[in-house]
Amino acid sequence: MGQQAQGLRYLQQALQFAHQIKLPYRAMEIYQVIARYNQQMGNYQQALTYFTRYDLLRDSLALLENLRLMNELEVQYQAGQKDQEINVLTQKSKTRAIQMYATLGIMGILIISGIVFGLQFRTIRRKNILLNTQNEQINEQAEKLKLLMKELHHRVKNNLQIVSSLLSLQSNRLQDEDARRAVKVGRQRIEAMSLIHRSLYQQDNPNLVNMREYITDLAESLMESFGVSKGELKLDLCISVAELDVDKALPIGLIINEWVTNAFKYAYPNVPEPHLSINLQDNNGLQLLIQDNGPGLPAAVWEKPQTSFGLKLVKVLSKQLNGTCSVQNQNGTTFTLHVPETTLKKAS
Template structure:
């Protein structure tokens, strides 16, 4: 018996040894070589990260393949994260988000906390590229939390910069100077940490660029120049080509503010060449936007239009608005799946408990029958609720799609009107006849009045209602600027007590305001020492518009004459379109009053 047992044990050990030997690959024979190969690949990935996204994509694939081969979880996560980073730089933002979510899922599943900050950095940047700042801030906060848990100073520096950068971007988008100032303080605090040790030197480049950007917006060119030069020096030292394009962009803006157009163009063309070499379409789009703005101040209309056209082409090809929704949905879907998994785990525990209780209550027949009946009723109710939720979900989805399409429509109309306005501006510069130039400028201002409507609707959640206070303020300021007037030389009184109006009413009302105040700026203030204009919009029993100036007074024959000027004809036609009654009075100036019945009163009439 003992000999048989020993024989069987030897046979088992033999087969076990054979199985183990069959599973040993070259990495097991020489683990040091495998670790060294991964280390080299990580170095290549970091070197290619901001410079060569095509190369980074290839290195990411090699890291993933090696990680799967030797079952290295860190390599699998980093390979997917580097792939997401490469796709982001190449402009494939939806695919980049898919890879970032896959890396995040593995990092959370395997509890690799140290890898999470860099993944959330990619996710946050993807949201930021699409101006989805709400989700960008959520991502950077989660990345900062993970960095602090891991006590990773490099990641803390990175997350601090990202949050400051997102704050700066949101402040610029909302034209909030207080927020932009706060972002500068956040950048300076993060830079202190980055400059506390030589090992964080690479992290300083982006800080220098971001600080320079804020200072450029504040028109503090000397300080901005100081940080830009430091950024260029480090970007070249570490071959951070994407960072170098930002340095050149802010340097060009410094020279633009100093009226040195040639140097401004020089550095923008440098930045453009780098983005084209890197095949980074999103960055190329941004550089073309700055280039168009710089060239606009020259007489090279052909180059100006070419840069603007290229900017529009890239923006539309990237489908910015669609990507905002798709990228957001990918992360929301991942978060929902995590919750579903937690619910499933809790459901499994509940099933075990239910089975235990069932054994105890198996003898209670009457109770069992009652329970089955209740379960049957519950399923009927649950099925009804599920159908109702699905229908509600479809309705909400269709509503969101419709809102998105309407926003896209207003955005495109605004852009098309802006192109027409720019073409008129270019054409007017070529005319020698002052009357013709004035006619084109007048038409351009009317187009601007309509463009502002669509701009306001694009920025509103309700795509059919116009914020009248914002719209009329922007419209009057635009007309003032076109006549070269400033608040120091001109007293403007705006009192808008109407919050929102439907586009069908706001559009003709805006054109009426545009025509009247344009006429005032042309004719009313000749030989007037202290020009003044008052505009009031109120809503009581009716909508009432009043525009008053302190000029020389309008010749009432012009208003009463059947023919009249085109502007007066337009005002009268638009007033009739609104079922409104307009009056003109001359008393120490000219006043124009328009009274429009409310929609419900018009329907009753």
Template sequence: MQRSIIALYLVFFLFAANYTAAAAEPMLSVSGEKLRISQLEELYEKADNFTTGSPDSLRYIAELIKKEGLRLNNARALVRGTRYQAQALWRLGNHKEAMKLAIVALKDAEKGKLTGELPDIYAVIGNLHKEKANYSMALAAVDKGMAIARKNRDTASVIYMARLEAMFTQGLGADKEDTALIHKSLKMHLEGLKLAESSARFEKQRIGYYNNIAQACVKRGELDRARFYVTKGIELAKKYDQLLSLTYSYTWLSQVYLGEGDKQNSIYYLKEALRITRQLKNPFREMEVNRYLYRTLNEMNSYKDALQAYTRYIEIRDSLRVLENVRQIGEMQEQYEAGKKDQQISTLAEINKVKTRETIWALAGLSVFLVLSVFMLFQYRTISRTNQELASNNAKINEQAEKLKILMKELHHRVKNNLQTVSSLLSMQSSRLTDDDARNSMRAGQQRIEAMSLIHKSLYGQDAVNLVNMKEYMSNLIDSVMQSFGVEPGDLDLRLNVSVMEIDIDVAMPTGLIVNEWVTNYFKYAYNSTTDPRLSVILEARLEEGRSLLLRIIDNGPGMSLDKWKRPSGSFGMKLVQVLAKQLDAKCSVEVSGGTTFIMEIPAVSIAGNR
């Protein structure tokens, strides 16, 4: 009997234990989910702090947020993680990839009806447009973000959007040299600051306002007022450990000291900004600070140090590929004083005074460049032949060939830098010319240099030192010509079809120069003649006809005169096309029907591969 009672108790105990565990399991699940959501909130807070700090740290936190979002199937976490990734890439200078991620975040947020995330996403998109000086698109993005923030009654987002709107208005005014817009932007900043100062909750957001107002006051010459606001910005940036914002505060404080004649403190704060930027590992901001350091040193007549700062600015800009996103490089601000410069700078100053010598020096510079290019090509061919001979020998010679390959890449890198230096000098000089013909000749020469520079840039970035990736090269070349004429991608129906992957530099160089001349000719004489401009560039291999290469350039302009093509006595560009075509043993023809079609067939081209 006792055994039966004990057995009955055991059965009841096991049933009760199982029932209790089953009932507690949902409670534990809910508790665990709350814990993970709490951890997500902590990650959000860390990411928000890193948006003005280290971009690498922000990318790491963003990845953690997205992983946790996937695990929890949390749409908000996935959207916010993608937006943080876009912000990190923006700070690192990779604007193209940043915009792609921002658009992904925008679509996901709209699909999931996550309206609270939209203002910050539109802010990222607006800032990326601002980096390309496309202020109209930047303001349009901010307007959308502001409308949503107001509808959500999100005061913090309204304050942020108001600051961006004022900042972009200031940039638009500076770009258009519109004093009324610049004054309007200062008024907008002051109105936004009042809202930010209405509550202690928004104290951190005042930092950006203080810095932007200080910048505007510096440019207006109101140094005491600029010092007042920048001091407030420094105080709050240190309080909230906003190191990136602190670099902007130090930059404007240095300009205040410069305006007051205190050169020592001016340089000190710029170098402090540079130190913090390097600590944050933010190359894009380091590039900006070096640009200000160069301008300040140049204004102080410290030409040697100014050149070092400018060189560092150029190096960082090249490494970030800023040339693909921005327009032409900046111009010099002050003329160099006679007697304090070397002979080259004195000669450039003299060129500004004597009109005839401008043209002479321009032609001399182009001649030196052409001689240098021929010399470099001769060196390349010599090294290439040597490399082929060494390849047939023993392992030691193969090791020497590998070293030679590295040397060639360095050579292409140096040629690219030299060509860029020549292009920069021509750009600076053309801005000083008063004669339109001389200026146009300068700019045309600069674009031809840019076409050759892109070849060496391509060769430096790949393993094959004598083969040019034609698809990438053609795309970069046409983008460069469009930027030189101020044409945005949306303003032109461009159809680029390159079915040849790689060809030898001896063919790629003259082919690129011919495309440069013809596309430049299109923008000069045909682009503005139609309301729906269209340009097609087609490069394909004709394997069935002995591996020939066929180039076609087609536009819908009014059509060029065939006499100009047949007798190009007054056009250097058309003469250059015919000379380069003869060098390639190519057959050229021009057809005029509903536009202009240029056709060139190059025989017996060695093609590395097709798509």
């Protein structure tokens, strides 16, 4: 950089000296060299200035040369050809002037366009930087919200487990068997909700429940609650729905809890080889089937469950999902729930 700057100073001194001793051709060449130097260094404004001076001086020298030729022609061809040559040279001068002005105009337009484009580029770059900053802030807030939701589900799960433990302790002090069963059923409902929040705490998305994992844990929890080992019950789970929003997963989990609890209480006591099947699939909406091989549920009990809070809860939860449920008695009891696709889309 130091040598280039020193070279530029020498060129400027040479230019000044050329003007002093009246060497226009040398001055024209120096203008061209300085202009190319500024162009290489990125000083486009200075480069344009020196190129303009170079063009003007070159055109002036050319014009002087033309005038000299005109004078020679005047001497050679006398008065008859004098006017014709003057007109030709004058026309050439005008043409050169027009070309020079056109060149200057085009260069001016290019310079203005470059300035406008540069300003637009700077504006767009600033907006992009601002958008990137805002996106980073949004992502950071979303991550914090995700952590808060996980912590919330974790605390709710712990609180529900505490309530379940308190009910368990309370049931041990109860003497009435019906009261003990009622507390047991209540504990299982709390456990069903607790499993939901445990699944949400473990998921990357704190609003989606892994249904295969959740229903498996729920069924195993019910078996453990009623003292049924895996060898005593043939359990078939077919869960093709991967994930559900918590607003849909929770009522479905409570419905499964109530129906399977009812099966353990009334369907299997006199069945030598109990069988339970739970199927959750996507069939123009959401379809849940729960089947056992017990004696069946009387139609009157299903239609008007006066004394069964569990069956009433199943119907209320089905209505909450805008679903339709039905019961069939054929080689046991089959409960069917269908939730329309429009309800699932609203949830999503």
